[in-house]
Amino acid sequence: MPDEAAQQERFSLANIVPQTPELNRGIWERIETTAREMAQRDGEIYIVTGPAYHGQDLQSLQGRVLVPTSTWKAIYDPRAGAAGAYVCKNFKTPTCVVLPVSAITEVVGVDPFPALPANLKETAMALPLPQSRHRGHVPPASQGWLELLLNFLGVR
Amino acid sequence: MTKLAPFADDSASLTIGGLTVENGTEKLVFYGNLDITRDKPGLDHAKQLITIMQAAVQALGSMQDLPEKDAEQREAPKMVKNPFA
DSSP states (O other): OOOHHHHHHTTOGGGOOOOOHHIIIIIHHHHHHHHHHHHHHHSOOEEEEEEEOOSSEEEEETTTEEOOSEEEEEEEETTTTEEEEEEEEOSSSOOEEEEOHHHHHHHHSOOSOTTSOHHHHSSBOOOOOOOOSSSOOOOOOOSOHHHHHHHHHTOO | OOOOOTTSOSOOEEEETEEEEEOOSSOOEEEEEOOOOSSHHHHHHHHHHHHHHHHHHHHHHTOTTOOSSOGGGSSOOEEEEOTTO
């Protein structure tokens, strides 16, 4: 369980990005619930979450806060010896994909788990795909992940 | 139960069963699912929920300058060039 300091850091504005209510209260909330259930089941998991900003223009709130075009959540489960990442579009109709952690590094430029071996990061673990009660769905990543992510994010 | 003073800040958050409550200076948001079960946890959840609702009513009721219209419409986001592109 996170300690008091970690709980407080959760609310630092440096650790917050704006999400659409449809994403935040819909499929993202279900992904967070899924991650909590995994932690309860397997005892310990590592989660790194972050934003991505793609496209020519971005939305800006009050002239100060940029709205990410997508948010991602990388998960490492030591007991399963596997890792994977959810990437969700931060839109009014959010959709998510499950990809290897290396996809995040490739496209966003962040390695969520620098200490993990490369082979572990190149295969996406079978993360549960929560169905949003409201909107959005998780399409399976059957095509090449890099192509899929670039298409998904509208980079190509 | 974590203390949450409705409309006092933009960061406080708590959960009541499967219900998430997020505080904001412009709005208090509830989402998720909560079962009020016919047992002691059910009573506890119901009490937590009514406590937060009472605090919200009290906070809003004591504000002199409540606008007639929804606060959401006031600050529309602007489009800017992506500095990361």
